[in-house]
Amino acid sequence: MHMLNHANLPVADVAALRDFFARHFGFTAEMTRGNDAFVVMRGDGGFVLNLMRCREGEHYPDNFHVGFALQDADAVRAKHAELREAGVGVGEVKSLGRGGPASVTFYCYAPNDLLVEVGSAS
Numbered sequence: 035m036h037m038l039n040h041a042n043l044p045v046a047d048v049a050a051l052r053d054f055f056a057r058h059f060g061f062t063a064e065m066t067r068g069n070d071a072f073v074v075m076r077g078d079g080g081f082v083l084n085l086m087r088c089r090e091g092e093h094y095p096d097n098f099h100v101g102f103a104l105q106d107a108d109a110v111r112a113k114h115a116e117l118r119e120a121g122v123g124v125g126e127v128k129s130l131g132r133g134g135p136a137s138v139t140f141y142c143y144a145p146n147d148l149l150v151e152v153g154s155a156s
Contacts, residue, residue, distance in 0.1 A: 042086060058120070
């Protein structure tokens with residue numbers, strides 16, 4: 035069995051994205067190297083998220099994003115309200131059909147212009 039166990043995101047401001055993922059999605063920082071140049075974070079289920087300072091001028095390709103699956107539509111709406119109250123620019127909550135069951139989803143931008151999708155299939 036193969037299981038995806040980590041992702042590495044190069045960003046200009048590691049600390050800002052670290053704080054965003056810790057505050058809003060329950061990640062914990064396990065190790066920091068340099069002056070916030072590299073951070074290892076752990077999320078639910080043991081997923082490891084590495085944040086590392088990128089070179090100037092690097093950016094994500096169009097449509098690149100990270101996604102969070104929440105347990106149900108009510109949890110998606112609660113996360114939307116939490117992020118909006120924290121001053122994060124959030125898109126509207128939508129019901130989307132993508133060839134399978136409909137999902138309740140919204141998008142927002144985390145620090146470093148990282149697109150984040152939050153949704154649930156119920």
